[in-house]
Amino acid sequence: MNVLNLAIPVWQTLAMAGAGTLIAVALGAPLAAYIAARAPGARAIYLALGALRAIPDLTLAIFAVVVVGIGPAAGVTALAVFYTAMVGKMFAELLGTVSRPVLESLEATGASKFSVVLFGALPSASTDLLTFGAYAFECAIRASVVVGAVGAGGIGTEIVGSINALDYRRVAVLIAVLVGIVWVVDWFGAQVRRQPLLALAIVPLGVAGLIGSKPVVFAAAHAVKTFAAMWPPVLDARALAALPVAIFETLEIAVVGTGLAALFAIQLGLIAARRFAPAPVAYAVRRVLDVLRSVPEVVVGLILVVAVGIGPLAGALALGIHSAGVLGKLFAESVENVPVAALDALAATGAGSVAIATYGGVPLALGPIVEHTLFRLEWNLRTATVVGMIGAGGIGQALFNSQQTFHYHEMLAYVLITWGFVLSAEALGKRFASTLAP
Amino acid sequence: MISVERLVVRFPGAARAALNGIDLDVLPGERLAILGASGSGKTTLLRAIAGFVTPVSGRILVDGRVIDTHDAKALRAQRRRIGMIAQSHDMVERLSVERNVLAGKLGAWSAWHALRALVHLTPGERAEAKAILERVGIGDFGRRRTGSLSGGERQRVAIARALAQNPRVVLADEPIASLDEDYARRILELLCRAAEEERVTLVCTLHQPALAHEFFHRVVRLDRGSIGESSPPLHV
Ligand SMILES: Nc1ncnc2c1ncn2[C@@H]1O[C@H](COP(=O)(O)OP(=O)(O)O)[C@@H](O)[C@H]1O
Numbered sequence: 190m191n192v193l194n195l196a197i198p199v200w201q202t203l204a205m206a207g208a209g210t211l212i213a214v215a216l217g218a219p220l221a222a223y224i225a226a227r228a229p230g231a232r233a234i235y236l237a238l239g240a241l242r243a244i245p246d247l248t249l250a251i252f253a254v255v256v257v258g259i260g261p262a263a264g265v266t267a268l269a270v271f272y273t274a275m276v277g278k279m280f281a282e283l284l285g286t287v288s289r290p291v292l293e294s295l296e297a298t299g300a301s302k303f304s305v306v307l308f309g310a311l312p313s314a315s316t317d318l319l320t321f322g323a324y325a326f327e328c329a330i331r332a333s334v335v336v337g338a339v340g341a342g343g344i345g346t347e348i349v350g351s352i353n354a355l356d357y358r359r360v361a362v363l364i365a366v367l368v369g370i371v372w373v374v375d376w377f378g379a380q381v382r383r384q385p386l387l388a389l390a391i392v393p394l395g396v397a398g399l400i401g402s403k404p405v406v407f408a409a410a411h412a413v414k415t416f417a418a419m420w421p422p423v424l425d426a427r428a429l430a431a432l433p434v435a436i437f438e439t440l441e442i443a444v445v446g447t448g449l450a451a452l453f454a455i456q457l458g459l460i461a462a463r464r465f466a467p468a469p470v471a472y473a474v475r476r477v478l479d480v481l482r483s484v485p486e487v488v489v490g491l492i493l494v495v496a497v498g499i500g501p502l503a504g505a506l507a508l509g510i511h512s513a514g515v516l517g518k519l520f521a522e523s524v525e526n527v528p529v530a531a532l533d534a535l536a537a538t539g540a541g542s543v544a545i546a547t548y549g550g551v552p553l554a555l556g557p558i559v560e561h562t563l564f565r566l567e568w569n570l571r572t573a574t575v576v577g578m579i580g581a582g583g584i585g586q587a588l589f590n591s592q593q594t595f596h597y598h599e600m601l602a603y604v605l606i607t608w609g610f611v612l613s614a615e616a617l618g619k620r621f622a623s624t625l626a627p
Numbered sequence: 628m629i630s631v632e633r634l635v636v637r638f639p640g641a642a643r644a645a646l647n648g649i650d651l652d653v654l655p656g657e658r659l660a661i662l663g664a665s666g667s668g669k670t671t672l673l674r675a676i677a678g679f680v681t682p683v684s685g686r687i688l689v690d691g692r693v694i695d696t697h698d699a700k701a702l703r704a705q706r707r708r709i710g711m712i713a714q715s716h717d718m719v720e721r722l723s724v725e726r727n728v729l730a731g732k733l734g735a736w737s738a739w740h741a742l743r744a745l746v747h748l749t750p751g752e753r754a755e756a757k758a759i760l761e762r763v764g765i766g767d768f769g770r771r772r773t774g775s776l777s778g779g780e781r782q783r784v785a786i787a788r789a790l791a792q793n794p795r796v797v798l799a800d801e802p803i804a805s806l807d808e809d810y811a812r813r814i815l816e817l818l819c820r821a822a823e824e825e826r827v828t829l830v831c832t833l834h835q836p837a838l839a840h841e842f843f844h845r846v847v848r849l850d851r852g853s854i855g856e857s858s859p860p861l862h863v
C-alpha cells in the first residue's frame with residue numbers, strides 16, 4: 190500500500206480536528222468571557238450554547254456537506270460549530286469557578302466586568318482552560334474521523350471508500366492507524382495535564398489545517414443560499430407515518446447497545462481490575478478495552494453494516510462494542526475503589542477469586558456501576574441518532590436518505606427532530622442524575 | 628470625605644442586622660482606625676463603602692456623591708477613587724507581582740488595555756510598578772509569581788496595588804492581622820506614610836488599641852453593628 194495514500198487522510202483528519210478546535214476556541218473563549226462577565230443576554234447565550242451542543246457532530250457534518258460541499262472544509266465547519274458550543278459553555282463554567290473575593294478585589298478598583306474576567310478569572314483558570322482545550326482536541330480527533338464518514342474528508346472518508354471498494358485490508362490498516370492516532374492524542378492529553386502550556390502546540394496545527402482546508406468564508410454566499418433553500422422544514426405524509434418507527438428504532442439501538450455493553454463490561458471490568466485476575470491477564474484485558482474505546486462507534490458501525498447488513502442490529506452492536514470498552518474501564522476503576530477490608534472479609538471465608546469478585550466486587554461497586562451505565566445510556570441515545578446515518582436505521586438513516594436524494598426540506602426536518610430527541614434525552618438524564626444523587 | 632448616615636445592613640436570613648444604624652464622618656486626609664471584635668461588622672462597613680453591600684436603609688456619601696449599588700456606571704466611577712485592601716489581601720496568584728500592582732489601574736484601563744497588559748507590559752508600565760514596589764520595600768519582586776509570596780509580602784503588594792490606583796480614599800481591612808508585632812508596625816508605618824504623602828483619607832480596621840492610638844488621628848469602636856465610644860480627632 191502506498192504510504193502517501195495513508196499520509197493524506199491522516200493529515201486531513203489531524204488538520205480538521207486542529208482547525209476545528211482552533212476556531213472553537215477563538216469563538217468560544219470570547220463568548221465564555223461575555224457569559225462570565227454576566228453581560229446583558231449572557232444567560233441566553235449560555236443556554237443557546239448548551240442547546241447547540243445537543244446537535245450531534247455527524248448531524249452537523251451531513252448538513253455542512255450540503256451547505257459547504259464535500260471535503261475537509263465541511264468537516265472543519267461541523268467541528269467548529271459543535272466545539273464552539275462545547276468550548277464556550279465549558280470555558281464559561283471554568284471562568285465561573287474562580288474565587289469570588291479575588292474578583293471582588295479587582296472590581297473594587299472600578300474595573301469593568303470584562304476587565305475583571307480578563308485580568309482576574311482568565312489567568313486564575315488558565316490551567317483548567319488549557320487542559321480542557323486539549324481535551325476538546327482529543328474529542329475533535331475522534332469526531333473528525335466520524336464526520337469523514339459522510340464525506341467530510343480524512344480517514345473516515347477513506348474507510349467508507351475502502352469498504353465500498355471491498356478492500357478490507359485497507360480498512361484494517363486504516364483502523365489500525367486510527368487506533369494509533371487516538372493513542373498518541375491520549376498521550377498528548379496526559380502530557381498537557383502535567384504541563385498545560387503544551388496545549389498551545391495545537392495552535393500551529395490548527396493554523397496549518399485552516400490554510401489546508403481552504404476556509405469556508407469564500408463559499409459563504411453559496412452557503413447562505415443553500416441554507417435558505419432548505420427552509421422551511423417539511424415532512425410529507427409518508428415520512429410522517431414512518432417517523433414513530435424511526436424514533437423507536439433509534440431508542441432500540443441505544444437501549445440494546447447499552448445493555449449489551451453493560452453485560453460484557455461487568456465481566457471484562459472485573460478481570461481488568463488490578464485485584465482478582467492474574468496480573469498478565471488483567472493487563473491484556475485492559476489493552477483490549479483500550480482498543481474497543483479507541484474505535485469510534487460510527488467506524489465500528491461501518492464495518493458491521495457490511496458484516497451483518499443494514500439495520501438497527503448493526504447500530505446496536507456498534508454502540509455495544511464501543512461502550513463495552515468505555516464501561517469496562519470505568520467498572521474496573523469502580524471495583525478497584527472498593528475498600529480492601531470488605532473483600533478481605535470474604536477472602537477469609539476461603540472464597541475463590543471469582544466468588545470474591547462476584548459477591549464482593551460487584552455489589553459493593555453497584556452504585557457507580559449503575560451511574561456509569563445510565564450516563565452511557567444518555568450518551569448512546571445521542572449516538573444512536575448518528576450511527577443511523579451509516580446505515581444502521583432509525584432517524585439517522587432517514588436523515589441520510591433525505592440528503593442522498595436531495596430532499597433538503599425533509600433533511601432539515603430530521604435535523605430538528607434529532608436535535609429535539611437529544612435534548613429530551615439530556616433532560617431525562619438530568620432527572621436521573623438528580624434522583625440518584627444523595 | 629466619607630459620610631455614613633444611619634446605615635443599616637442586614638444579610639438575608641440573618642437574625643440581627645450586621646450594621647445597625649451607623650453614623651460616621653471621616654474628614655479629608657484623616658486617618659481613622661476602627662476597632663472591634665470579630666463579627667462586629669468591620670468588614671461589612673468597609674464593603675458597604677466600596678459598594679459591595681446594599682444597605683437596607685441609610686446612605687453613604689464619598690466625596691459628596693452617594694454610593695448607589697444599583698447604578699453600575701456611577702458605582703465604577705466612585706470605586707476608582709476608593710482603594711481597597713481586603714482582609715485576605717486577595718490577589719491573582721497566577722500573575723506576577725507587577726501585574727497585581729498594576730491591577731490597581733484596571734478601573735482606568737479599557738478591557739483591551741487589560742488584555743494587552745495580560746500578555747505584555749510596556750517598559751513604562753514596568754517602571755511604574757517597580758517605583759511603587761520600591762515605596763513598599765519590595766522593589767525587586769516585580770517578576771515573581773504572587774502565589775509564592777509570604778503573608779507580609781502580599782500585604783505590601785496589596786498596599787502597592789492600592790497606591791497604583793491613585794485613589795482619594797483607602798479602606799484597609801485588618802492589614803496587620805496575622806503579622807508579628809514588629810512587622811505589623813512596619814506595615815502601619817508604610818501605610819500611614821503613603822497616606823500622608825498622597826493626602827489620602829485612610830480608614831483602617833484592626834484589633835490592637837495601642838497601635839490604633841499610636842498611628843491614627845481618631846479611633847472608633849464598632850460593637851455588634853453599632854458605633855461605640857470614639858476618641859476625638861487629634862490633629863488633622
Ligand atoms: N456575605 C455575608 N452573608 C451573610 N452574613 C454575613 C456576610 N458577611 C458578613 N456576615 C455577617 O455579618 C456580621 C459581621 O461580619 P463582618 O463584617 O465580617 O465582621 P468583622 O469584619 O468585624 O469580623 C457577622 O455576623 C457575619 O457573620
Ligand SMILES: [Mg+2]
Nearest residue numbers: 669670714800
Ligand atoms: Mg472582618
